[in-house]
Amino acid sequence: MLADDVVKKWVREDEEARRIRREKANWEFIEKQPPRIRAALKYFIEKGDRYVAAKIAGLPLDEFDEIRRKANIPVVV
Amino acid sequence: MIGVVDACFIIDWCRYRRRELLERLFSVLFIHEETLGQLRSEKTITYVSDLLAKGKLRLYPWSHSEEDEYLRLRSEIVVDPRIPSLERPDMLCLIMAKRLNAILLSENIGIHRVIEFHSKYSNVVVWTALETLENIVYKGFLNVHSAEDFLRYVREYEHDTSHIFKSNRLKQSLRRIGLWLRR
Numbered sequence: 001m002l003a004d005d006v007v008k009k010w011v012r013e014d015e016e017a018r019r020i021r022r023e024k025a026n027w028e029f030i031e032k033q034p035p036r037i038r039a040a041l042k043y044f045i046e047k048g049d050r051y052v053a054a055k056i057a058g059l060p061l062d063e064f065d066e067i068r069r070k071a072n073i074p075v076v077v
Numbered sequence: 078m079i080g081v082v083d084a085c086f087i088i089d090w091c092r093y094r095r096r097e098l099l100e101r102l103f104s105v106l107f108i109h110e111e112t113l114g115q116l117r118s119e120k121t122i123t124y125v126s127d128l129l130a131k132g133k134l135r136l137y138p139w140s141h142s143e144e145d146e147y148l149r150l151r152s153e154i155v156v157d158p159r160i161p162s163l164e165r166p167d168m169l170c171l172i173m174a175k176r177l178n179a180i181l182l183s184e185n186i187g188i189h190r191v192i193e194f195h196s197k198y199s200n201v202v203v204w205t206a207l208e209t210l211e212n213i214v215y216k217g218f219l220n221v222h223s224a225e226d227f228l229r230y231v232r233e234y235e236h237d238t239s240h241i242f243k244s245n246r247l248k249q250s251l252r253r254i255g256l257w258l259r260r
Contacts, residue, residue, distance in 0.1 A: 002194050007159055010190060013243065020241055048186060050085055051164045060117035062088045074241040075089065077184045077205045 017076035021045045026072040079179040080106045083170045084115040086182040089238040091124035098213045100133045107137040111166045161187040207242050227254045
């Protein structure tokens, strides 16, 4: 059973990570990408989940990660 | 010390300028064949193949009982929207780490959250690159004379891999390094 304070902590952590990804991202680069890649990068900015983002992009994990780096979106851990 | 690596950790670590330190920290690392299957880029594959050739990285022999454990774990967490999605290979790594009493090297938020609440997995030790760097220092494989020295190594890693460690985690890590320096 998940305690409320644990879930609240997770929400705060997620918000901090999302803010950092949004601030650092190269939005001009992202907007120039083909639709699937663009959607995947935007998903990654919101959720920080590389596995699902790679699936959206239709790319292997490490190939998506190359694009993530080019888009200057950090992994926040 | 035994470790288990997940895909994201190894993808990131192979870009780090001091990546050879991982081999010094762990006597052996294990990888699941499905994790290996997630890796496609030349840089990652070259690094992983090299570790396999040196015998530092080994394929984990997955068993039927572990498959049953995977099905149990999946059913427990898949329906909870508060847990970030976990792919099958991530959960396999968690089960491997528990079975081997190994350190799981993972930056997957979902994995970190499972060990925060799941009584069966709460004793699994999961390190991100930050704790890995910290332990490399404790073992004397990186020379650090001040917290600032350690911070420089952390910044190198962040730069090489396009990472940012959360401020509160970094503060805790620097505090531990400070205490270790004063030992």
